Each structure stands twice: as C-alpha cells, then as structure tokens.
Amino acid sequence: MVLGTTSGAGKSWLTTALCRYYSNLGLKVAPFKAQNMSNNARVVSSATGQGGTAPSGGSDPAQRRSVGAEIGSAQYFQALAARAEPEVRMNPLLLKPEADTHSQVVLMGQVSAELTALPWRGRSALVWPHIAAALDALRAENDVVVIEGAGSPAEINLHANDIVNMRVARHVGAACLLVTDIDRGGAFAHLYGTWALLPEDERALIHGFVLNKFRGDASLLAPAPQMLQDLTGVPTVATIPMNWRHGLPEEDGVFDDRTLAAGTVHTTVAVVAYPRISNLDEFQPLKNVPGVRLLWARSPADLGGLKPTDWVVLPGSKATAADLAWLRTQGLDQAIAQHAGQGGTVLGVCGGLQMLGEALIDTAGIDGNAPGLGLLPLVTTFEIAKTVQRTQAQFGAVQGPWSALAGVAVQGYEIHHGQTAQHPAMAAKGDVAREVIPGMCWQNAQGNVLGLYLHGLLEDPAALQALFGREGAAPVPTLDAVFDGLAAMAQAHFAPGFLQGLVAQPD
Structure with missing residues (x-):
C-alpha cells in the first residue's frame, strides 16, 4: 500500500x-x-471482473x-x-x-x-x-x-x-x-x-x-x-x-504547465481552468506532443496574444451553469468570443460543448439554467438520466482548422446529464450547426468552433496524428x-x- x-x-x-x-x-x-x-x-x-467495452449504441442520443x-x-x-x-x-x-x-x-x-x-x-x-x-x-x-x-x-x-x-x-x-x-x-x-x-x-x-x-x-x-x-x-x-x-496525468488538480524552450512552440493550447473543471487529465497527452505548449487560462490576459491557429479549449465541468457564471465574471466569455470572432480555433468538450451553445435548460434541477456563449446554435436540456458509456465514433465531413479529423475513427467515453440538439428557432432563420458526428459533435458554419461530447479525443492516437502529425516530427510517447x-x-x-x-x- x-x-x-x-x-x-x-x-x-x-x-x-x-x-x-x-x-x-x-x-x-x-x-x-x-x-x-x-x-x-x-x-x-x-x-465486475469482465473485460470488453460497453456497447456504444446507435447514433440517436436517446439510444446512446x-x-x-x-x-x-x-x-x-x-x-x-x-x-x-x-x-x-x-x-x-x-x-x-x-x-x-x-x-x-x-x-x-x-x-x-x-x-x-x-x-x-x-x-x-x-x-x-x-x-x-x-x-x-x-x-x-x-x-x-x-x-x-x-x-x-x-x-x-x-x-x-x-x-x-x-x-x-x-x-x-x-x-x-x-x-x-x-x-x-x-x-x-x-x-x-x-x-x-x-x-x-x-x-x-x-x-x-x-x-x-x-x-x-x-x-x-x-x-x-x-x-x-x-x-x-x-x-x-x-x-x-x-x-x-x-507523462502521467495528475490526479489532484491542474498539472504543471511549464512549457518547452523558446522557439520550439508551433501551437499554444489554452485550457480554461474553471473551478469545477472535470476530466482535465484527458489533455495531458498534449504535454508530450513536440511543439505544443499547454497552459491554463483563468483570466482574459491568459488568452492575450494567441494566434488564430492557437486553441482555446473549454473542458468538461461538474457544474456547468456555475462554471459558466464564473467564466463570465472573469471576463473570459468576451475573450473567447473575440478569439472565435477572429477565426481562432475553439474546442468545447462535454460541459464545454454545452457552454458554447445558446442556452442551458434545466427543468429537472440537475445543473441550472443559463444563457450560453452563443458560439454554436445549439440548446442543451438537462435530464435525470445520465449517459455513462465508452463510445466509438467516426467524424464525417469536417471543415476549417478541424478538417484533418474528417473520416477519422476515434474512441473515448461519455459522462453527461445534458442532451444537446440544434436550436429550432435559429434553424428556422438559417443558422444551422454542422453535425459531424450524429448527436455528439457539431461545428459552426465558419468551421473554427467545434463542440463534442466525447471525452478522450486528444488521447486517441489517430486523432493526435491527424491534428499534430508532422513530417519528421518526433513520435508522441505512448502510454506503455x-x-x-x-x-x-x-x-x-x-x-x-x-x-x-x-x-x-x-x-
């Protein structure tokens, strides 16, 4: 022991x-x-005591x-x-x-x-x-x-x-x-x-x-x-x-974000570190990718100076509405909107996906009602039933900075109460999110904002290779x-x- x-x-x-x-x-x-x-x-x-992967179900969120x-x-x-x-x-x-x-x-x-x-x-x-x-x-x-x-x-x-x-x-x-x-x-x-x-x-x-x-x-x-x-x-x-x-994910809190030597960084990935951040360990592999700088963003200043090719990531949250309120209090909502508006790359995972939408609706008393950031024309409804499963999926047609993921098969896991769908009133006006994995992943019309429910994307070797593979680059260390x-x-x-x-x- x-x-x-x-x-x-x-x-x-x-x-x-x-x-x-x-x-x-x-x-x-x-x-x-x-x-x-x-x-x-x-x-x-x-x-207990049995191997194998839990069945992932169909593409319908209700079936998943x-x-x-x-x-x-x-x-x-x-x-x-x-x-x-x-x-x-x-x-x-x-x-x-x-x-x-x-x-x-x-x-x-x-x-x-x-x-x-x-x-x-x-x-x-x-x-x-x-x-x-x-x-x-x-x-x-x-x-x-x-x-x-x-x-x-x-x-x-x-x-x-x-x-x-x-x-x-x-x-x-x-x-x-x-x-x-x-x-x-x-x-x-x-x-x-x-x-x-x-x-x-x-x-x-x-x-x-x-x-x-x-x-x-x-x-x-x-x-x-x-x-x-x-x-x-x-x-x-x-x-x-x-x-x-x-190279091992930290368990008790955000991990060390010390970066590479000057001159070696080609992409900065800024992960918003709100108070109830969850599943932060899935970003640990980025620390091992040559040329990637991983940092934690707690204020608008942390996002200052990012290039459009740099990422802003909204990770999972155990209290999505509360963390969204914190994000607004810090002024990070405006900083994220500014980065996205300039064509900057934005990724939302699980709770982060929910924040990117237009609204959080909670009639079941699970998480709380809140307006979203409005970067994706989606609405999330919280339900008592919780999705807890391992999932395999394949990206469809993906555009913009995420286009390297088109056709890539990935696997990961889902843990969420909310169910997300296209905002009907916005669809009637022609503002429709591009659904790149049915019921699980969407991007905006410009293609620079991507939101998905799948945790573990950045741990999947195929996804890492698609997003960061470079000719002659050193290989990313495996977990083994x-x-x-x-x-x-x-x-x-x-x-x-x-x-x-x-x-x-x-x-």
Missing part, C-alpha cells in the same frame, strides 16, 4: 509505477483505491444512454499499467465534488442519490462492506494488489470513520510505504509526525519511507534518514528525483512507454531486492 504524508506527495504515480513494475515481473496485478475524491473519472464496463460505470482516472491508468482491464472493484467509492461542501457519491460505478444525501460520517458503515468485498475479491484473483491511500493516514479528526487508509491496511495486513514531497520542505517532520500520530499496530505496517521530488545531491540528506530510522525503526528506502514531465518509464524510475531508486521483498511469500 502506498500512503502519503499529504495530498500531492506522489501516491498516484508511485502506485502506477509499482503496478507496471510488478507486472513486468510476470505477476498478475490489480490496483485498488477504496475512495477517490476527484472529478477526473473514466468509464468502464458495469460488469447506457449503464456504464465510473471510476477515478488514477485507478483507470493504474489498471492499464498493470496490464489489467479497468473495472469498478478497483475504485468502489468515487466522490465527485459539485461544490465546496457537497459531492456526488458514486458507489460501485453508479451514482447513489441516497449516499449523496447523507452526511460524510454517516456513510462509512454503509460503504465499508462494499469496499472490503471488492478488495477481497481482487486479492483472490491476483498475485499482487497495489493499494493507494488518500490524503494522509494521520488525519486524526477522520480516523474513526476511515475507510481508505489504515482501515484498509489493517484489513489486509498491507506492507505500507509512506511517501512525502521533499520539494515542499519539512519532509522529515512530515514523515515523523505522520508515523507518530498512528496507533502502534498501524505503525507496524509501515515498511519504508520514500522521499519524492528531490532536487540536488542526495548525499547531503545524511544523517537525517538514519536519525529518522533511530526514532521510528523505519528505514528510508528510496529517494526519487524530481520528474515533473513523467510512460508506464515503463515510471517502473524503471522506481526500480532504479529503491534498494535492490526491496520491492520484490514486499510481495514475497513466506517459506
């Missing part, structure tokens, strides 16, 4: 690295995280509403690193924040209105049997289960209701690693304080401390690791260097290459034999 002294310490990437490391040893591996709080979610089959299942993106990628089919038991409980004090609760892949309505401390007894059963089943079917914790295991105000950290560790007798971010400062205090606040039986499960994101000469750390071991009995088993371009790189880094910085020893069966 990988625990952290804080959020952002490096639990997710190390769990992913260990999934690939143990898989490379020929072991059958599965990831697990009891509870994940994130608006980055992926769609998997609703059947199906019962897939949601898990946190981190566990989805960890499963791929483990060479396992992602499924709901790997993340039985997912909390999707909709406001600062409210989250939608997804249990075993499905939204639970009953659990969502309960206070946080009232859920533990109800969800623990599902968590324990999922973990026990994964253990029975695999050689190794690599478990990720959440936040810190020493949050003593939460310990009595814990269902994700030490209760999980105790349930299976997990060999635990405790990771800290040394770049923040205070790493040894974080490690010692976390260890000291745990009960004695839980301390005994910690097999090693890991210093993550280290810059400089590791020999200068002495004698602190030995002093810490003298205090706790726990060795520091790895010092891992800073690697902010590891990213996973192998993470495993190699872990192997290089742990003591020889230590990681094998964590999963060795007693004689």
Whole structure:
C-alpha cells in the first residue's frame, strides 16, 4: 500500500509505477483505491471482473444512454499499467465534488442519490462492506494488489470513520510505504509526525519511507534518514528525483504547465481552468506532443496574444451553469468570443460543448439554467438520466482548422446529464450547426468552433496524428512507454531486492 504524508506527495504515480513494475515481473496485478475524491473519472464496463467495452449504441442520443460505470482516472491508468482491464472493484467509492461542501457519491460505478444525501460520517458503515468485498475479491484473483491511500493516514479528526487508509491496511495486513514531497520542505517532520500520530499496530505496517521530488545531491540528506530510522525503526528506502514531465496525468488538480524552450512552440493550447473543471487529465497527452505548449487560462490576459491557429479549449465541468457564471465574471466569455470572432480555433468538450451553445435548460434541477456563449446554435436540456458509456465514433465531413479529423475513427467515453440538439428557432432563420458526428459533435458554419461530447479525443492516437502529425516530427510517447518509464524510475531508486521483498511469500 502506498500512503502519503499529504495530498500531492506522489501516491498516484508511485502506485502506477509499482503496478507496471510488478507486472513486468510476470505477476498478475490489480490496483485498488477504496475512495477517490476527484472529478477526473473514466468509464468502464458495469460488469465486475469482465473485460470488453460497453456497447456504444446507435447514433440517436436517446439510444446512446447506457449503464456504464465510473471510476477515478488514477485507478483507470493504474489498471492499464498493470496490464489489467479497468473495472469498478478497483475504485468502489468515487466522490465527485459539485461544490465546496457537497459531492456526488458514486458507489460501485453508479451514482447513489441516497449516499449523496447523507452526511460524510454517516456513510462509512454503509460503504465499508462494499469496499472490503471488492478488495477481497481482487486479492483472490491476483498475485499482487497495489493499494493507494488518500490524503494522509494521520488525519486524526477522520480516523474513526476511515475507510481508505489504515482501515484498509489493517484489513489486509498491507506492507505500507509512506511517501512525502521533499520539494515542499519539512519532509522529515512530515514523515515523523505522520508515523507518530498512528496507533502502534498501524505503525507496524509501515515498511519504508520514500522521499519524492528531490532536487540536488542526495548525499547531503545524511544523517537525517538514519536519525529518522533511530526514532521510528523505519528505514528510508528510496529517494526519487524530481520528474515533473513523467507523462502521467495528475490526479489532484491542474498539472504543471511549464512549457518547452523558446522557439520550439508551433501551437499554444489554452485550457480554461474553471473551478469545477472535470476530466482535465484527458489533455495531458498534449504535454508530450513536440511543439505544443499547454497552459491554463483563468483570466482574459491568459488568452492575450494567441494566434488564430492557437486553441482555446473549454473542458468538461461538474457544474456547468456555475462554471459558466464564473467564466463570465472573469471576463473570459468576451475573450473567447473575440478569439472565435477572429477565426481562432475553439474546442468545447462535454460541459464545454454545452457552454458554447445558446442556452442551458434545466427543468429537472440537475445543473441550472443559463444563457450560453452563443458560439454554436445549439440548446442543451438537462435530464435525470445520465449517459455513462465508452463510445466509438467516426467524424464525417469536417471543415476549417478541424478538417484533418474528417473520416477519422476515434474512441473515448461519455459522462453527461445534458442532451444537446440544434436550436429550432435559429434553424428556422438559417443558422444551422454542422453535425459531424450524429448527436455528439457539431461545428459552426465558419468551421473554427467545434463542440463534442466525447471525452478522450486528444488521447486517441489517430486523432493526435491527424491534428499534430508532422513530417519528421518526433513520435508522441505512448502510454506503455510512460508506464515503463515510471517502473524503471522506481526500480532504479529503491534498494535492490526491496520491492520484490514486499510481495514475497513466506517459506
């Protein structure tokens, strides 16, 4: 089990690295995280323990509403690193924040209105049997289960209701690693304080401390690791260097947008970072595309100086109407309209597509009513039924800067309540959106504004090649290459034999 002294310490990437490391040893591996709080979610089959892709249905939006299942993106990628089919038991409980004090609760892949309505401390007894059963089943079917914790295991105000950290560790007798971010400062205090606040039986499960994101000469750390071991009995088993371009999506927030060296950028992609942004991890592959600069836009100044060939992206949102109101408050609506009006390239994904239309209509009380940005002649109606599915589709005739996508077959996933269609009154006046994928993707008459419900377009190799392929350009790293790189880094910085020893069966 990988625990952290804080959020952002490096639990997710190390769990992913260990999934690939143990898989490379020929072991059958599965990831697990009891509870994940994130608006980055992926769609998997609703059947546990079974592979395959959920059927995508027909082109009619009403036919495309199906019962897939949601898990946190981190566990989805960890499963791929483990060479396992992602499924709901790997993340039985997912909390999707909709406001600062409210989250939608997804249990075993499905939204639970009953659990969502309960206070946080009232859920533990109800969800623990599902968590324990999922973990026990994964253990029975695999050689190794690599478990990720959440936040810190020493949050003593939460310990009595814990269902994700030490209760999980105790349930299976997990060999635990405790990771800290040394770049923040205070790493040894974080490690010692976390260890000291745990009960004695839980301390005994910690097999090693890991210093993550280290810059400089590791020999200068002495004698602190030995002093810490003298205090706790726990060795520091790895010092891992800073690697902010590891290629793995960040789980807990917007990722580092440091860019390439001057003179190498041919396209800037500005992603609007509103407060309830969701599925931001799908843009991570752009960081690995040679010549692409990825940045986060939070004010009109962030969009200043963009060329028409540069992109403005409106990503998904867990609270579309609220994020649209925030966007207007910042003045970003005018900046986006100005970029589009000058022929600039604009992309809206899911909630971003809904914002690009004329109006959001919510008679079901799902998200809220709001006027849209008016860049596409569409209207979105929110419904209680939620589309959750993996989808395959093919672009029809596409014009303008998106024309390279014409005829390209892509695959991804959908997670949305809204259903979008042509605005009838605008159609009567001749303002008709070009529907390039039935019920899923539209563009404006000029061709520079594109909106689609499909998440994962920019993760699809065919789409990336169509949009960014250049003669003689360096290839975009594959996910497998990213996973192998993470495993190699872990192997290089742990003591020889230590990681094998964590999963060795007693004689």
